[in-house]
Amino acid sequence: MSNITSTASATVVAQEQHFTNLTPEEASVIEGGYTLNVYSLVCAADGADPWYKGKDDVYAKVTLDGITTNYGVGDMGTGDAKNLLWEFNFFENAEISFFDSDWPDSDDPLGSISVSGLTNGLQKPTIRGSGSRYKVFYDVTA
Ligand SMILES: [Ca+2]
Numbered sequence: 803m804s805n806i807t808s809t810a811s812a813t814v815v816a817q818e819q820h821f822t823n824l825t826p827e828e829a830s831v832i833e834g835g836y837t838l839n840v841y842s843l844v845c846a847a848d849g850a851d852p853w854y855k856g857k858d859d860v861y862a863k864v865t866l867d868g869i870t871t872n873y874g875v876g877d878m879g880t881g882d883a884k885n886l887l888w889e890f891n892f893f894e895n896a897e898i899s900f901f902d903s904d905w906p907d908s909d910d911p912l913g914s915i916s917v918s919g920l921t922n923g924l925q926k927p928t929i930r931g932s933g934s935r936y937k938v939f940y941d942v943t944a
């Protein structure tokens with residue numbers, strides 16, 4: 803750090819020191835938040851509809867810092883994969899809950915993922931619900 807030449811600049815120097823302690827990734831989070839990248843969804847087992855109703859009718863409820871929006875995915879049966887290539891920006895937390903759409907009865911939950919910070923590389927958890935299993939490929943970047 804450079805020499806402090808006046809009391810007025812001392813405050814500025816203190817603030818700069820605060821930010822120089824951040825890693826480049828942390829600094830970029832403060833500027834622009836996080837990005838949740840959802841690459842693909844793979845169906846390991848579709849079980850949320852009886853056989854005569856066919857494949858799961860998949861959609862996602864995406865909640866970013868408390869605001870929820872629905873995104874369609876489409877029909878998925880065992881072995882199907884869909885490239886989603888979704889990018890969501892958030893600051894505090896993000897959650898994606900997948901559902902099988904039904905009518906007139908209520909939709910069946912397929913499981914969810916939830917993030918509140920950077921991931922250590924690509925994540926690929928298996929989510930389960932209503933007799934179905936899916937693998938979600940995602941990461942969180944700054
Ligand atoms: Ca169903």
Ligand SMILES: [Ca+2]
Binds near residue numbers: 905
């Ligand atoms: Ca259905």
